[in-house]
Amino acid sequence: MDGHHFDDDATGTSGGVGAHLWLPEAGRLWDLGPATSDTDADGVGDSLSRTDAEGLTVFTDTDRDGRVDLITRVGADGEISSSTYDPTSGTWSAAKPGRLR
Numbered sequence: 001m002d003g004h005h006f007d008d009d010a011t012g013t014s015g016g017v018g019a020h021l022w023l024p025e026a027g028r029l030w031d032l033g034p035a036t037s038d039t040d041a042d043g044v045g046d047s048l049s050r051t052d053a054e055g056l057t058v059f060t061d062t063d064r065d066g067r068v069d070l071i072t073r074v075g076a077d078g079e080i081s082s083s084t085y086d087p088t089s090g091t092w093s094a095a096k097p098g099r100l101r
């Protein structure tokens with residue numbers, strides 16, 4: 001045990017394939033677990049979904065940095081809403097539900 005470590009590539013940095021998704025919120029990062037679906041079919045998992053009594057919530061990392069930046073919520077009544085993350089301000093902002101373009 002001489003204390004040498006080989007950890008230059010072992011920890012910390014983003015971009016890992018198949019890594020956990022992290023949810024930035026209020027200055028913290030929440031570990032959501034590994035991505036379970038690949039919404040843009042590039043072979044890299046980018047989303048996971050959770051269901052609860054109020055509906056379905058999908059967490060998506062759109063730019064593959066490992067941090068969730070899009071939350072889509074589908075209510076039990078079928079209403080869809082979404083929030084996007086602004087990394088420069090560190091805040092989430094809700095998109096208008098039902099907006100057509």
Ligand SMILES: [Ca+2]
Binds near residue numbers: 038039043044046
């Ligand atoms: Ca993907």
Ligand SMILES: [Ca+2]
Binds near residue numbers: 061062065066068069
């Ligand atoms: Ca991201």
